[in-house]
Amino acid sequence: MSPSGRIVICGGGVIGAAIAYFLSLRGVRPLVIERHEIAGAASGKSGGFLALDWCRGTPLDRLARRSFALHAELAETLGNPWGYRRLATYAGQAVEGKTLGRPSRLPWLGESVAITGQIGGPETTALVEPRAFTTGLMHASGAEVKRGTVVGLADGGVVLEGGEIVEGDAVVIAMGPWSNFEGLPQVFGLKGHSLVFKTGDAIPAEALFLEYQEASGEVLTPEIFPRADGTVWACAISSTSSLPRDPADVMADAGAHARLEALCRSLAPALAAAPIVARQACFRPVTEDGLPLIGKVPGLDGVYVATGHSVWGMLNAPATGEAMAGLILDGAARHVDLAPFVPRLPRR
Ligand SMILES: Cc1cc2nc3c(=O)[nH]c(=O)nc-3n(C[C@H](O)[C@H](O)[C@H](O)COP(=O)(O)OP(=O)(O)OC[C@H]3O[C@@H](n4cnc5c(N)ncnc54)[C@H](O)[C@@H]3O)c2cc1C
Incomplete structure (x- = not known):
């Protein structure tokens, strides 16, 4: 497709924003259709944690490594209004109501936490504030944003609730867990809850992944991420609610x-x-085989999909955006192999 064609992106989460941004580097000004608000779903509420090599040994490895590098470049190029920072990352254990008896190696933690090891350093782990990252990329893309609810595909475009047809030479479905269209593997939503604390400078740039045993015996896996803006994001509780x-x-x-x-x-x-x-509460988009769907929808001319990034959507957005821009404009992605992510039915 030539850069003068019209590209319609359905969904203003981090994936839609990254696709818009990388298209804009090629001279395209896409139209983004968003039902609620830019970064109003998981992309504005997630942890924003990034890791270079935590996907090694999986089909996501190359995408993650390329994305980790792109995050550093984007922060530098666009002035970093989203608090991109490198940090050290630790694993630890805690049992409700107990002192574990081992001295914690992180002075800001209480005696209930025992650190079991360092699992990342500034070379391999980083953090962004996800809402600022998503809105920052969208803004930098110069995309036109239209409020609307996409309800289906039309010949050469999409149909909005109310019947309006928005025409496009290419259409990208990037509506997170709401990306269910006939002919595509199903996308599900898995709910997570989070809190943001205002801590000022009391907690250094040290992320924490814990195993926490509640008094009931249930084991939760809290994640604690101190952000550059003096807040700390924390999660631990997922649910299967619809x-x-x-x-x-x-x-x-x-x-x-x-x-x-x-x-x-x-x-x-x-x-x-x-x-x-x-x-906060939000839903991460997940697929049955755990891999994102990134590619051209088989059998439908000019229709593409990019979703299902599960727990690594903030990390993998830049390389997904870059790859989608290449796929739409040149027919192929240059930096990553999209073969494992091709959206075909059934995909196993
Ligand atoms: C609790 C939690 C913590 C997380 N932590 C991390 C982390 O630390 N690191 C990491 O890399 N990832 C993390 N993730 C995952 C990451 O947040 C997601 O993978 C990512 O945000 C998905 O982005 P998206 O653009 O695909 O979807 P979304 O953010 O869901 O965006 C989809 C957009 O589409 C819009 N939309 C929906 N329906 C329609 C419609 N019919 N018409 C038009 N627009 C529509 C929605 O309003 C929304 O804005 C976390 C997720 C959760 C839930």
Whole structure:
């Protein structure tokens, strides 16, 4: 397709924003159709944690490595309004109500946490504030953003709720867990809850992945990420509750935030005292085989899909955007092999 053609991107999450940005580097000004708000779903509420090589040994390895490098380049090129920072990353254990007896090697943590090892350093792990990253890329792309609900595909475009047809020479479906269209493998939504604490400079650039045993015996796996803007993002509680049709209707499960708050407050004095500035819930897009869908939709002219990035959507957005721009404009991606992600039915 030539750069003068019209490209319509359905969905203003991080994947849609990254595709828009990399298309703009090739002189294309795409149209983005968003139902709710840019970064209003998982892309504005996620952890924003990035790792160079945590996908090694899987089909995602190349995509992740390319993306990790692109994140550093994007922060440099676009002035880093999203607080991109490198950090050290640790694993640890905690048991509710117990002191584990081993001295924690991280001074900001309380005695209930035992660090079991360092699992990443500034060369291999990094963090972004996801809402600022997504809106920053979208803004830098210069894309036209239209409010609308995509309900189907038309010949040479998409159909919006209410019947309007938006024409495009190419259409990209990037609606996260809402990307279910006939002829594509199914995309599901897996819910996660998170809290954002205001901690100022009390917690250094040290991310934490924990195993936390509650008094009931249940084991949770909290993730604690200190951001460059003086906040700390924390999650631990996923659920299988169903995906609402409208992204604006996503709500937390009853009791999930209180349970997460109690857990976080027990881990460190700085978290015990900190005000909470956001209580969030969102759905990560997942596929049956665990791999994203990135490519041309078979049998449909000019229709592409990019979704299903699960827990690595913030990480893998830049390389996905770059690859999609290459695929649409040149017929192939240059830096990554998209073969494992081709959206065909069945995909096994
Ligand atoms: C709790 C949690 C923590 C996470 N932490 C990390 C992390 O640390 N690192 C990492 O790399 N990834 C992380 N992820 C994963 C990451 O957030 C997602 O993979 C990523 O945000 C998905 O982006 P997306 O653009 O595909 O989808 P979304 O962000 O869901 O965006 C889809 C967009 O499409 C819009 N839309 C939906 N339906 C329609 C329609 N009919 N018409 C028009 N628009 C529509 C929605 O409003 C939304 O804006 C996390 C996810 C969760 C849930």
